Amino acid sequence: MKNNKIFYFVVILIVAIFFVLLLGLKEEKNYSPQSNLKKLNNSILLKELYSGKNIFLNDLLLENELNLINIWASWCSPCKAEHPYLINLNERSDLNLIGINYKDNLDNSKKFLSDLGNPYDEVLVDSDGTKSIELGAIGVPETYLINNENKIIKKFIGPLDQDDYEDIISLIKK
Amino acid sequence: MINQIGAYSLYICLFASVYLIFKSYISSKNFDKKIDQTFFATLSVQLFMTILSFFTLVFAFVFSDFSNITVFNNSHTLKPLFYKISGTWGNHEGSLLLWLLVLTFFLFIFFVTSKKMNARYRILTILFQEIIILGFLLFILFTSNPFLNILPIPDEGLGLNPILQDPALAIHPPLLYVGYVGTSIIFSASLAALITKTVDNVWASHIKNWILVSWVFLSVGILLGSIWAYYELGWGGFWFWDPVENVSLMPWFCLTALLHSIIVLKNRNIFHSWTVILSITTFSLSMSGTFLVRSGILNSIHTFANDPSRGVFILTFLLFLVLLAIFIFFFNQKNFPDTHQRSFLVSRETSILINNWFMMFFLSVVLVGTAYPIFLEVVNDAKISVGPPFYHKLIVPFLIPFLFFMALGPNIKWIKDKIKKLNISQIIFLILSFLISFFIVFNTNTNYLFSTLLFTFSFYLFFKVINSFQKKNSNLSQKVSHLGFSIFMLSILLNGILSKENSANMKVGDEINFLNKKLIFENVKVESDTNFKKLIGEFKLKDNEKIIHFRPEIRVYSQPETITSEADISSTLFSDDFLVFSLIKNDGFFNVRYQHKPLMIWIWISVLLMSLGGVLSFFKLNEK
Numbered sequence: 001m002k003n004n005k006i007f008y009f010v011v012i013l014i015v016a017i018f019f020v021l022l023l024g025l026k027e028e029k030n031y032s033p034q035s036n037l038k039k040l041n042n043s044i045l046l047k048e049l050y051s052g053k054n055i056f057l058n059d060l061l062l063e064n065e066l067n068l069i070n071i072w073a074s075w076c077s078p079c080k081a082e083h084p085y086l087i088n089l090n091e092r093s094d095l096n097l098i099g100i101n102y103k104d105n106l107d108n109s110k111k112f113l114s115d116l117g118n119p120y121d122e123v124l125v126d127s128d129g130t131k132s133i134e135l136g137a138i139g140v141p142e143t144y145l146i147n148n149e150n151k152i153i154k155k156f157i158g159p160l161d162q163d164d165y166e167d168i169i170s171l172i173k174k
Numbered sequence: 175m176i177n178q179i180g181a182y183s184l185y186i187c188l189f190a191s192v193y194l195i196f197k198s199y200i201s202s203k204n205f206d207k208k209i210d211q212t213f214f215a216t217l218s219v220q221l222f223m224t225i226l227s228f229f230t231l232v233f234a235f236v237f238s239d240f241s242n243i244t245v246f247n248n249s250h251t252l253k254p255l256f257y258k259i260s261g262t263w264g265n266h267e268g269s270l271l272l273w274l275l276v277l278t279f280f281l282f283i284f285f286v287t288s289k290k291m292n293a294r295y296r297i298l299t300i301l302f303q304e305i306i307i308l309g310f311l312l313f314i315l316f317t318s319n320p321f322l323n324i325l326p327i328p329d330e331g332l333g334l335n336p337i338l339q340d341p342a343l344a345i346h347p348p349l350l351y352v353g354y355v356g357t358s359i360i361f362s363a364s365l366a367a368l369i370t371k372t373v374d375n376v377w378a379s380h381i382k383n384w385i386l387v388s389w390v391f392l393s394v395g396i397l398l399g400s401i402w403a404y405y406e407l408g409w410g411g412f413w414f415w416d417p418v419e420n421v422s423l424m425p426w427f428c429l430t431a432l433l434h435s436i437i438v439l440k441n442r443n444i445f446h447s448w449t450v451i452l453s454i455t456t457f458s459l460s461m462s463g464t465f466l467v468r469s470g471i472l473n474s475i476h477t478f479a480n481d482p483s484r485g486v487f488i489l490t491f492l493l494f495l496v497l498l499a500i501f502i503f504f505f506n507q508k509n510f511p512d513t514h515q516r517s518f519l520v521s522r523e524t525s526i527l528i529n530n531w532f533m534m535f536f537l538s539v540v541l542v543g544t545a546y547p548i549f550l551e552v553v554n555d556a557k558i559s560v561g562p563p564f565y566h567k568l569i570v571p572f573l574i575p576f577l578f579f580m581a582l583g584p585n586i587k588w589i590k591d592k593i594k595k596l597n598i599s600q601i602i603f604l605i606l607s608f609l610i611s612f613f614i615v616f617n618t619n620t621n622y623l624f625s626t627l628l629f630t631f632s633f634y635l636f637f638k639v640i641n642s643f644q645k646k647n648s649n650l651s652q653k654v655s656h657l658g659f660s661i662f663m664l665s666i667l668l669n670g671i672l673s674k675e676n677s678a679n680m681k682v683g684d685e686i687n688f689l690n691k692k693l694i695f696e697n698v699k700v701e702s703d704t705n706f707k708k709l710i711g712e713f714k715l716k717d718n719e720k721i722i723h724f725r726p727e728i729r730v731y732s733q734p735e736t737i738t739s740e741a742d743i744s745s746t747l748f749s750d751d752f753l754v755f756s757l758i759k760n761d762g763f764f765n766v767r768y769q770h771k772p773l774m775i776w777i778w779i780s781v782l783l784m785s786l787g788g789v790l791s792f793f794k795l796n797e798k
Contacts, residue, residue: 007504011497018493021465023552025485075677075767080756081737108677115679115763129561 044131046124049101049109057131058150060098060122066172067096067146070120071132073104074112079141082159086119089165094172098122102140103129145171177242180230181321183223184311187278190220191308198301202294202369209293213300217282220307224278228262228271231320235262241327244268244320249331252705252732253339260344266484267320269347273464274310276355281307284359284384291372291380298366299359305498306358309491317484340406346398350422353392354460357425359384360432361457364450365499368506373450378440381453383792385436389429390788396422397781404774405741412777415562420544421463424537428456431533433788434526441588442523446510447503448530454499461492466544518590525583532576539568570628577631577663581638584652603641607633618671629667636660651794655787662780665773675769681762692716693768706731711755711764713742724753750774 044057061067070086072079090097099120101109106125113123126132135144145154145168154171156164194216201210231244235258240246248265249258263272281303288296314320363381367373399419404412413419432452438445465488517523543560611629615622639657676688680695687693697712706729713724726742741754752769 007500010500014493014496014500018489020549020552021489022486024548025489074765080765105677111679112765130563 044134046100046126046131049106049123049125055122055124057098057124060096060124061146061150062096063148065094065096065148067098068168069098069100069135069144069146071100071102071126071135071140071142073102073140074108075104076102076140078159080116082141082143082161083116083119085160085162085165087117089168090119090121092169092172095168096121098124100132100135101125102132103127176230176234176239177321177323180227180234181319183227183230184315184321186223187220187227187274188308188311188315190216190223191304191311194220194300194304195308198297198304201297202301207293209296213297214285217278217285217300221278221282224275227321228275231268231271232259232262235259235268238331240329240331241323241325242320243322243324246324246328246331250705251330254704256341256344257339263347264344267314267318269351270310270314270318271320272348273351273355274307274314276351277303277307277310277358280355280359284363288380291377292370295363295366295370295372295377298369299362302362302365303358306362306495309495313484313487313491317487340402342398342402343406346395346402349391349398350395353388353390353395353429354425354463356384356388356391357429357453357457357460360388360453361495361499364453365502368450368502371506373439373446373510375440375443378436378449382433382436382440385429385433386788386792389426389433390785390792392422392426392429393781393785393788396426397778397785401778405743406738412774415543415560415565417544418467420540421466424540424544425456425459425463427533427537427540428452428459431530431537432456434529434533438523438526444517444523447507450503452530454496454503458492458496458499461488461495465489465492520586520591522583522586522588522591525579525586528579529583532572532579535572536569539565571624573663574627574631577628577635577660580656580659581631581635584642584649584656585638599641603637604630604634607631607637614668615671625667625671629664632660632663632667636664649791651787651789651791653787654790655784658780658783658785658787661776661783665776665780668773669771669777672772673770675767677765677767679763680766681764690718693766695764695766698764703729708740709757711766713753713755713766715751715753715768722751724751726753726755728755728757745775747775748772 045054046057047053048055057069068089086097089095097120099122101123103126106127109123109125113120132140132142141159143156143160143164144152145156147153154167160168194213197210197212197216231242233239234242234245235249236255238245238249238251238258240249244265244267245261248268249261253261262268281300284299284303285296288299360381363377363384364373367377367381396419399422400412403414403419432449435445435449435452439449465485543564547560608626608630610633611626614629615625635656639653639660642653674689676686676693678686680686680693682695682698684695685692692715694714694716695711696714699710699712701708701710708730709728711724711726711728713726715722715724722744724742724744727740729738729740731738737757739754739756741752743753744751749770749772752771753766755764755766757764
């Protein structure tokens with residue numbers, strides 16, 4: 001009798017896992033504006049790279065523009081690859097670009113920006129990487145597009161490429 | 175033409191598989207005492223046809239036959255021969271064909287080497303294994319056929335991802351597959367043994383060989399993947415807790431637990447149902463691994479193909495196998511022999527059970543870290559990410575008791591032992607370990623208590639194992655493996671706290687000074703290779719008297735166009751010096767990153783030692 005209960009329990013558990021994974025397959029891998037959006041955590045406090053002042057990430061988000069948060073590090077070579085796209089995006093006045101420097105040496109990161117150009121309107125420092133994880137980052141580089149209600153509407157894992165770039169431009173135009 | 179040969183041989187395999195399923199089902203019902211000759215014949219035909227179809231694909235790759243869509247998508251005429259061959263399994267379709275090859279090959283070997291076992295048991299193993307083979311055949315033929323034609327025939331292929339053009343990565347998948355697929359035999363055999371009521375010590379010593387083979391190949395396969403990540407991804411780490419890495423680690427934990435519990439079954443004839451559960455779980459985890467990697471449900475650098483229909487197929491097939499296994503397990507539970515063996519708290523059995531608990535704990539941590547984000551996203555639509563801190567915080571503290579039990583366990587006797595009065599030599603080992611650890615930790619800036627304890631018990635295990643080599647009667651393979659593990663722990667810990675790195679932007683002729691070292695950027699050369707151009711940087715590192723030359727490369731591949739950085743690593747027994755440079759926008763400047771990583775090579779050596787222990791055990795077993 002006792003074994004029967006275990007048996008049903010195991011079978012139900014496995015069938016449940018099956019359905020969750022089946023639904024997982026159908027999930028869209030990127031956030032699309034139609035789906036239920038995740039609101040940005042409003043208690044993320046970071047230091048500014050140059051002044052060292054503590055700033056809430058939310059305070060930097062602008063209400064009448066799209067915001068782009070880019071997580072990067074000077075030691076990460078894919079970040080260099082996507083850098084030209086960020087520089088181009090920065091030239092658009094209708095996009096607010098915020099950089100989060102991930103687990104990095106401050107001198108190296110300043111040097112990175114002075115050598116390659118600084119595309120960011122603001123640069124924040126996440127020296128131990130915990131704040132990026134709170135944001136939901138898996139690694140560097142990672143980029144989030146955030147709308148005027150502080151909701152993440154698109155997430156890019158890995159370096160931005162031409163397709164992503166065009167994607168962002170088209171979303172800005174909407 | 176050649177495509178047809180490959181495809182038709184797969185269809186013949188399919189027929190063989192269906193025939194064998196019926197044949198073995200009927201024979202198992204009739205309780206045949208003898209095995210029909212047709213089994214051997216059909217299995218041979220099936221194996222031959224799989225080999226034929228696999229080599230057809232290899233030939234298509236070698237001779238760049240772009241009428242085949244798999245070759246067109248993944249190869250190029252300019253690729254070196256070695257990578258044309260390894261390109262066969264460097265893609266989704268080809269790697270599944272390799273899976274199938276190993277599946278049929280293993281079943282054939284199983285059939286030939288199990289003649290001493292009960293006939294009905296062998297027939298049932300064929301039945302279950304053929305069900306798995308049939309599933310994979312259907313999967314290959316209907317969702318990922320490697321032999322599709324493309325018309326008109328293109329002149330040139332699209333090329334293999336350059337990051338995969340690497341010797342370690344060329345042989346990493348085959349080894350890993352042998353490990354994964356070996357678990358399928360364990361799965362089929364344990365279900366067969368369950369039905370035929372032969373889960374006992376005879377079966378244990380028979381199946382232990384298969385466990386050892388899978389375990390050794392899985393360990394070496396994971397090791398090669400890790401070595402590749404170390405020098406190719408250029409980040410200087412060797413384990414990133416990437417979901418796909420985790421997916422190979424989960425069956426490894428389970429298989430390691432099984433490897434230990436099977437010894438108890440063999441020697442004491444207890445743990446029957448636990449061993450069967452572990453066998454089923456190990457295979458299910460290997461299959462889930464394939465599902466997670468191939469369906470695109472995970473976002474990872476490893477993901478080959480994002481095709482949901484493939485995911486649905488593997489998932490459904492996996493559900494079918496797991497439910498089948500559970501039904502068989504619960505309906506045959508009464509078949510376990512009633513061995514009312516008394517068990518005692520202080521015994522070898524208990525210590526192995528403790529090992530199993532820890533393995534299950536590590537497994538759960540990795541499972542939660544890998545699967546929970548997927549579940550949460552489905553249920554709650556929230557995206558979370560689980561990074562190294564999660565794994566470190568949950569796993570590292572438990573390593574301390576784990577190491578302690580590992581040091582004690584092998585010296586405890588079977589059935590019942592006494593806790594001896596305090597043994598002087600034990601105390602000396604422990605104090606010695608503590609002093610060395612304290613000295614090491616004191617000279618670095620790390621968390622004192624934690625690091626000291628970890629070091630202490632790693633050293634303690636190391637000394638205990640070294641000491642046990644003096645005793646004659648005990649088990650050499652176990653000592654070698656445990657020695658490997660203690661060196662593994664020590665090198666990871668030392669590597670973690672003593673690594674140093676420096677990164678700077680430099681141009682030719684620059685010199686920088688750091689940590690009493692001087693790095694000089696001497697020259698950059700441009701060279702061409704068969705399918706890429708390369709920039710070679712020439713660097714000189716002066717460290718007191720010692721001078722090291724580095725020649726890292728930046729490669730620009732033309733098909734597909736990709737830039738990769740090849741680190742130059744100077745390895746000695748004591749440390750690795752790692753230098754990588756990459757392009758940046760400013761003219762003439764390069765980003766140069768130098769890392770000093772102590773005892774890196776010992777991480778690889780120690781894993782090889784652990785595997786060597788498995789190999790020793792395999793051969794010793796065959797002698798008897």
